[in-house]
Amino acid sequence: MLQVDKLGVTYPGQSQPALHQVSLSLARDELLVALGPSGCGKSTLLGVLAGFIAPSQGRVLFAGQPVTAPGVERAVVFQHDALLPWLNVHDNVAFGLKLQGADAAARERIVADTLRLVGLADVAGKRTWQLSGGMRQRVGIARALASRSQVLLLDEPFGALDAFTREQMQQLLLRVWQQSQRGVFLITHDIEEALFLATELVLMSPGPGRIVQRLRPTFNQRYRAGEDVRAIKSDPAFIALRESLLHSLFRQRHEEAA
Amino acid sequence: MLQVDKLGVTYPGQSQPALHQVSLSLARDELLVALGPSGCGKSTLLGVLAGFIAPSQGRVLFAGQPVTAPGVERAVVFQHDALLPWLNVHDNVAFGLKLQGADAAARERIVADTLRLVGLADVAGKRTWQLSGGMRQRVGIARALASRSQVLLLDEPFGALDAFTREQMQQLLLRVWQQSQRGVFLITHDIEEALFLATELVLMSPGPGRIVQRLRPTFNQRYRAGEDVRAIKSDPAFIALRESLLHSLFRQRHEEAA
Amino acid sequence: DDGVTIAFQTGVDPSKVAQADGDYEKATGKKINWRKFESGAEVIAAVASGDVPIGNIGSSPLAAAASRGLPIQTFLVTGVIGESEALVVRNGSGISKPADLVGKKIAVPYVSTTHYSLLAALKHWKVDAGKVTILNLRPSEIAAAWQRGDIDGAYVWEPALGKVRASGKVLTSSAEVGKWGAPTYDLWIVRQDFAARNPDFLKQFVSVTGKVFERYNKDPKGFASNAANVAKIARLTGSKPEEVTALLPGNIYPSLAEQSKLLQQPLVKAVGDTAAFLKSQGKVDSLQPSYTPYVTNQFINAALR
Amino acid sequence: MPTTPPALIAVPDTLDFGNPPATPAPAGRRWQPQAAHWAALSIASLLLLWWALTASGLIAPLFLPPPQAVLAKFGELLDGGYMDATLPQHLLASLQRMLLALLAAVVVGIPLGIVIGVFPLARHLLDPVIEFYRPLPPLAYLPLIVIWFGIGELSKVLLIFLAILAPVLIATAHGVSSVSQLRRQAALSLGASRWQLLRHVILPGALPEIITGVRIGLGAGWSTLVAAELIAATRGLGFMIQSAAQFLVTDVVVLGIIVIALVAFALELGLRRLQQRLTPWHGQHH
Amino acid sequence: MPTTPPALIAVPDTLDFGNPPATPAPAGRRWQPQAAHWAALSIASLLLLWWALTASGLIAPLFLPPPQAVLAKFGELLDGGYMDATLPQHLLASLQRMLLALLAAVVVGIPLGIVIGVFPLARHLLDPVIEFYRPLPPLAYLPLIVIWFGIGELSKVLLIFLAILAPVLIATAHGVSSVSQLRRQAALSLGASRWQLLRHVILPGALPEIITGVRIGLGAGWSTLVAAELIAATRGLGFMIQSAAQFLVTDVVVLGIIVIALVAFALELGLRRLQQRLTPWHGQHH
Ligand SMILES: Nc1ncnc2c1ncn2[C@@H]1O[C@H](COP(=O)(O)OP(=O)(O)OP(=O)(O)O)[C@@H](O)[C@H]1O
Ligand SMILES: Nc1ncnc2c1ncn2[C@@H]1O[C@H](COP(=O)(O)OP(=O)(O)OP(=O)(O)O)[C@@H](O)[C@H]1O
Ligand SMILES: NCCS(=O)(=O)O
Numbered sequence A, B: 001m002l003q004v005d006k007l008g009v010t011y012p013g014q015s016q017p018a019l020h021q022v023s024l025s026l027a028r029d030e031l032l033v034a035l036g037p038s039g040c041g042k043s044t045l046l047g048v049l050a051g052f053i054a055p056s057q058g059r060v061l062f063a064g065q066p067v068t069a070p071g072v073e074r075a076v077v078f079q080h081d082a083l084l085p086w087l088n089v090h091d092n093v094a095f096g097l098k099l100q101g102a103d104a105a106a107r108e109r110i111v112a113d114t115l116r117l118v119g120l121a122d123v124a125g126k127r128t129w130q131l132s133g134g135m136r137q138r139v140g141i142a143r144a145l146a147s148r149s150q151v152l153l154l155d156e157p158f159g160a161l162d163a164f165t166r167e168q169m170q171q172l173l174l175r176v177w178q179q180s181q182r183g184v185f186l187i188t189h190d191i192e193e194a195l196f197l198a199t200e201l202v203l204m205s206p207g208p209g210r211i212v213q214r215l216r217p218t219f220n221q222r223y224r225a226g227e228d229v230r231a232i233k234s235d236p237a238f239i240a241l242r243e244s245l246l247h248s249l250f251r252q253r254h255e256e257a258a
Numbered sequence C: 001d002d003g004v005t006i007a008f009q010t011g012v013d014p015s016k017v018a019q020a021d022g023d024y025e026k027a028t029g030k031k032i033n034w035r036k037f038e039s040g041a042e043v044i045a046a047v048a049s050g051d052v053p054i055g056n057i058g059s060s061p062l063a064a065a066a067s068r069g070l071p072i073q074t075f076l077v078t079g080v081i082g083e084s085e086a087l088v089v090r091n092g093s094g095i096s097k098p099a100d101l102v103g104k105k106i107a108v109p110y111v112s113t114t115h116y117s118l119l120a121a122l123k124h125w126k127v128d129a130g131k132v133t134i135l136n137l138r139p140s141e142i143a144a145a146w147q148r149g150d151i152d153g154a155y156v157w158e159p160a161l162g163k164v165r166a167s168g169k170v171l172t173s174s175a176e177v178g179k180w181g182a183p184t185y186d187l188w189i190v191r192q193d194f195a196a197r198n199p200d201f202l203k204q205f206v207s208v209t210g211k212v213f214e215r216y217n218k219d220p221k222g223f224a225s226n227a228a229n230v231a232k233i234a235r236l237t238g239s240k241p242e243e244v245t246a247l248l249p250g251n252i253y254p255s256l257a258e259q260s261k262l263l264q265q266p267l268v269k270a271v272g273d274t275a276a277f278l279k280s281q282g283k284v285d286s287l288q289p290s291y292t293p294y295v296t297n298q299f300i301n302a303a304l305r
Numbered sequence D, E: 001m002p003t004t005p006p007a008l009i010a011v012p013d014t015l016d017f018g019n020p021p022a023t024p025a026p027a028g029r030r031w032q033p034q035a036a037h038w039a040a041l042s043i044a045s046l047l048l049l050w051w052a053l054t055a056s057g058l059i060a061p062l063f064l065p066p067p068q069a070v071l072a073k074f075g076e077l078l079d080g081g082y083m084d085a086t087l088p089q090h091l092l093a094s095l096q097r098m099l100l101a102l103l104a105a106v107v108v109g110i111p112l113g114i115v116i117g118v119f120p121l122a123r124h125l126l127d128p129v130i131e132f133y134r135p136l137p138p139l140a141y142l143p144l145i146v147i148w149f150g151i152g153e154l155s156k157v158l159l160i161f162l163a164i165l166a167p168v169l170i171a172t173a174h175g176v177s178s179v180s181q182l183r184r185q186a187a188l189s190l191g192a193s194r195w196q197l198l199r200h201v202i203l204p205g206a207l208p209e210i211i212t213g214v215r216i217g218l219g220a221g222w223s224t225l226v227a228a229e230l231i232a233a234t235r236g237l238g239f240m241i242q243s244a245a246q247f248l249v250t251d252v253v254v255l256g257i258i259v260i261a262l263v264a265f266a267l268e269l270g271l272r273r274l275q276q277r278l279t280p281w282h283g284q285h286h
């Protein structure tokens, strides 16, 4: 569905590209996770996919058409939340549907369902600034879920959540992804999260931002097959992979430092 | 050195106390870690220790004297950084020493050493807004380390750091704590971090904020005895304790939800 | 029809009685919006904008405006200014003779007849105008500044004149300055376009004024001591009644017959002289080749017929 | 309904300036003086000082009329009037001019500000014009306005309008352009058209600044009102003050000043309330 | 040294208002018109319009003198003078008044603002006084100022001073009180005394707002300058404009307006540069 070909991005006035020769593809049934240290170009990549940033080299296609602008088929959850403070929680979530002129009854049903899914049904009437950081992040997720997108682009969506809520949201994401048949592109720097969620995982490295490793973990499948989360995460295979990824990351940083 | 007795804090206009019957003590050779979900009162507790917030009940003693105001003997690293943007990195770190009229040569030596320790020697001349989030957090840590404090109070000091830098800073903290004989009070919601660093660990719970569990982990000792970090963190004992703490946290949240 | 807007000033003259009685409205059959202004300069700006077709100004602002080519005409004289404008020096200012004016602060409303008279008087006394601090103050501000002792003297008209005379001494007046070759006049001007379209209105206006002047000139003392007349003038100008009584005889109010002659060469020359003098003082920067187009006795003559 | 008016200077009531630390309130606390009490005390002392100064004879009534004289004048002017109009009539004349000018400034300034804020080209072209006229003292171009537009209401309202326009325009342009890029991108990703973006994101996002601009503009408008009423007015607070000053009727001058201050303050309070009501998120941390 | 002056309206050059997305610059890009070029174009068209209007005879010189007449007047006034002073002398007189008033406002306003910002009691007591005088049109209290302080330089400078004081004072108080509590607590934890806190944290933290206050104040000062020079001046740009208007010398009026606009703009630019230099962190995200 989304196709990235030898993508390069250089910010104005910078000598080093923020992204260099990045190729990717994302199908309807994939959950692609980008993992990497701060500054390796994850958000830049997402910006290109979303249509906020134009590539300097290479190209990005959605359903065969070049991506040149943001579009309703690619919903975004931002690293720092981008809610509209003049709308309450309900109206923020309903915003996309309203823009698209969705039928009111259908809209109300979708919004109510989504709010329930993210555990915010109680606070539907609250103003966004009356929420804690974690709640705000969930409103952002709900807003993307409620839209009629075919792809979800998420930039560290669970960063502000505590361990418990975080794990709940990870499970929710898996459920939504599975049911709605939307492709998901997720950015994180939590290795455990990346391993647990990804059908495909790309490890990125800075200077210039590029993909240095690709993996196809299967833990996500095991969860969907009914295995317990905690069991999966304490499985030696999981821990071994985690350690190996951490090791790659550390080697990267050491090389950089040298 | 620091002694907290049946501390209670109720914010004006709130019905539920933010802290209730919290007792603690922190000695010169201790590294006390407070772990708990968002909103359980960790920052409030630190505020009282620092002298920013006056207790509603109970009392806080430092070296036998009641704490009534912030003081140079208790250095603070804030959850959100509190650097002075009109000073460059070097001057931010030198700020405390300058206020206390420290001898210039000694000051320069201490600042240079501290900047090296936190890996910021290269950017000493930069303005704080030219740094990445992780660098800023390290400047805040360096500023506290360079001060003539007897206690370090740290509020999620490593939250904005990637896995690699985070682990480096954890090790730095252990080294400084050991060498400088300062008591350390650290807040985190990362269970692994808490287990690895703490000589004493208190698990807090919200509504009202209180201590629900106390542990004395020994991994910190093993690290100091020369064992490898990665080995410690993948030790089944470590993982078991981590899972048990996670379990307590989850149970808490489920009870709350019910 | 919104009526005719007319700008008047607070100088004391008999036609204020006709104004107070509504005689102009009766004679012309039009609604008149009377607007009070503080000095000729302000009237000129209002007339220039086209909002005010008829205005009451002194010969000095007329000279300035005509030099700039403002399309106006003088059609009536309300007075040859005499005692009603005077240079008063404050008691305690240390001024007893003209030479003492050097280095002192004398206030006038710029462009006004008194500004011109002051400059002319200084020239007559051979006092260098550059050595006297000539301040631009509106009449009301002159009164306030005087009270505080901020100025040493002022050349001004009613109602401020009455206030400053109470604690000062008259050094000279426009009657004297006029004799020295610099006469000043209070005049009615009209926009040329308005004059062309409303000759009848102006004719009626002139004859109402002429009738009051006649009443006055028949018995100046009686007119000036008639309590009703005095009260009307005092109300319109803001003067004290006793000042009105004292000042009314200070000016000459020429009859329409006299005006018919005055509003020819004599006034053209006076305006031309005034303009030339102002140019020599650097106040205006160019002169008209002739000031004849700015003066007309057409409406006087019509009224006399 | 809030009971204390929002303060001019938005300063927290307790400031961490050294000791003692902010104490979470104990249960039953004693009566403590509030902001409003201090303000009342302050005003009362000012009035007392005024009264004492005049009563002692230290200052002549010509310079400063005693408060009771001003109060008496107030009663007199309520129906008696000054310069052929009662105080309410003067007030009404001034208010009409202000509101007309305000309306015009809002109708012209907000759309123009949006255009400038949204289209860089419009900004580049209009910036010099605005930069040129903005610092100009209204009194400086007053003579030109009179010569060009006469001495009627048009000139008066125009002068006030020009004074209000610049702040409204600049605040709108700035507000529009400082609407978070993140929010704009979010809306576009949710399928907003340009028009929807303007309507649902840019306008609400700029609203707090627009209202602030109107508040500042209104202040500038009051400053210009008196200048405007220099132009051959027959009614209006500014006209009343000037006429009174000409006759050295100081008590009417002082009364007029107090009335202007009170009315301006009331309007400002109203706008602040409106701002709080319309844009409750303004000043919130998120 | 920066080459383009900071724009009045701080708007990014590319605004994300729909397509196309911000393109990271390709290596060798073609010449593109810059903000300065558009501004020049805008000013040139204005001048051209002015010239065309007057040259066509549509507008009489009495109402709007042609640009060349104003330019000629400028040459004349440089040494010839108007109302017994040359243009530089008028300018100097006005500048002196402005700068004196500015100095006084800074010397009074900043310390007072700090006191108000730091001590809630001072704020409660002074707030009503400031609230009262702030919206007052300078022209409204001009008569009182003349009655109280006469027609000398004191009155003129005082009037300008009062206009500048309020913005400086309010901005200072607001700046001081909005210095982040976190930073204040951090400094106290590092052992800062109250005085050190003020000197090293509160003052630098409030500096950007203080300078903004001075900029706004200066604008208010210019607006008041002409009013101040209504008071029996013998020199000054405002005096020059008013006298010229009274003699209907419109070209001097227009010239005076242009000079005021240019000088005010130059001062504003200078202050913006100063602000950028002194408080480079201002407007940065962190
Ligand atoms: N607008 C910009 N102008 C110049 N450089 C930029 C800009 N935005 C990002 N960069 C640089 O591009 C690189 C990639 O940034 P990006 O935000 O994509 O990183 P990231 O992987 O999302 O990091 P994080 O985990 O901290 O969010 C960094 O070196 C950053 O400094
Ligand atoms: N100024 C305040 N006024 C009222 N309530 C407050 C205030 N500050 C904190 N609280 C409340 O007190 C409780 C404890 O807050 P605190 O900031 O100490 O939590 P925390 O454990 O540090 O959370 P986090 O991990 O999110 O930083 C929360 O319920 C919070 O909403
Ligand atoms: N007495 C005439 C006054 S003025 O019109 O010259 O200003």
Ligand SMILES: [Mg+2]
Binding pocket: A042, A043, A044, A079, A155
């Ligand atoms: Mg990012």
Ligand SMILES: [Mg+2]
Binding pocket: B042, B043, B044, B079, B155
């Ligand atoms: Mg906290």
